[in-house]
Amino acid sequence: MTSNGFPTLDAHVGRWPIAGSFTISRGAKTEAVTVIAELRLGAIVGRGECVPYPRYDETPEATLSALLAMQGALASGLDRDGLQTAMPPGAARNALDCALLDLEAKRSGRRIWDLLGRRAPEPCVTAYTISLGAPEVMAKAAAKAAHRPLLKIKLGGDGDPARIAAVRTAAPQSQLIVDANESWTEANLETNLAACAEAGVTLVEQPLPAGQDDALARISRPLAVCADESVHDRNSLDALRGRYDAVNIKLDKTGGLTEGLAMADAARALGFEIMVGCMVATSLSMAPAMLLTPLARFVDLDGPLLLAEDCAHGLHYDGSLVYPPDQALWG
Known part of the structure; x- marks a missing residue:
């Protein structure tokens, strides 16, 4: 947590082996590579995960850099509404948006669908x-x-x-x-x-x-x-x-x-x-x-x-x- 009460951001790459392989028209892969954003506010941690997609010229390295570049803005009070214009649509913003939502829910002690006024998901x-x-x-x-x-x-x-x-x-x-x-x-x-x-x-x-x-x-x-x-x-x-x-x-x-x-x-x-x-x-x-x-x-x-x-x-x-x-x- 920063001294002014805003969350601190960390991010890292995750690698997850696929059971067998996954093949589509653009090729096959045996590993899912994700980027995880973590927002810490005291003992509370909000998390979000994204998948950089080469089809849209995204790489794990560039996505990680884009996330870490937001550390200063978050330390200055950037919220979820501001994020929508501070970053373009894509994997990096997804991870951070979802981390902010998770943090909101954990801080409030309520489920996120209740906070957003949405229907609760069912099986x-x-x-x-x-x-x-x-x-x-x-x-x-x-x-x-x-x-x-x-x-x-x-x-x-x-x-x-x-x-x-x-x-x-x-x-x-x-x-x-x-x-x-x-x-x-x-x-x-x-x-x-x-x-x-x-x-x-x-x-x-x-x-x-x-x-x-x-x-x-x-x-x-x-x-x-x-x-x-x-x-x-x-x-x-x-x-x-x-x-x-x-x-x-x-x-x-x-x-x-x-x-x-x-x-x-x-x-x-x-x-x-x-x-x-x-x-x-x-x-x-x-x-x-x-x-x-x-x-x-x-x-x-x-x-x-x-x-x-x-x-x-x-x-x-x-x-x-x-x-x-x-x-x-x-x-």
Whole structure:
């Protein structure tokens, strides 16, 4: 704690081995690298975690530096409202925003949803991710997870109709959502959407590259399409109208829960359905996103299930059911 009663900030990088590997259209990884912000006020510590994402030119080193550069502003009284303009949206602001919220809750002795006037999160079903691979490999993984009610299937462009058909055969009862991670083209868009519709897929996430998705407005979409890389915060919502039916809200994109909640309210007002998503990270990253789940049709907060080991006081998962965080973890 600083001499004037404001919190002191520390931050560090966390490395978390993935159970096996995690593969999407942009590549594979065996480790989740996070950056954790810690705000100390006397004996109270507020914490937040983020995942720097190379897709947005973020690195752990640059994110850590951006956080530590805020030490002086915090020592001078920077609060959560001021943070929204003091830092741009992105991973670093997410960690600090969530740490400030955690600190608020711990100082008050109340849960953060009560302080914010939000509905308390309840246990809810999260998607479980099947990594991109050959159809037979994905089918084998889907068969092992076929008891789960909601599967998220990573796709990669060429060969996707065979992948989704194989997964559907292996998991006939599961609801399926698919994530192409910008890997489709205008040439194969309608063929791939038709294959998904035939397999009974409920939602397709980010089929085309961000900035090259105007074709979605020119076709008859046979199922709901969700924006991910094309949407970041409230400012990006208007451009999605007519192209997308839903938006994936990830706190590492919005720059924290403060903007995430505001974005969810704005998106619903515009008629978008809400998906709550995550990067591969620990329960400390998932916990703030749980406040968005009462507003969401789809919840994708399976990050800790993909890790070999979670952080201390991690979220409780009962199969695909994820429970709100304990105060010992966050909020």
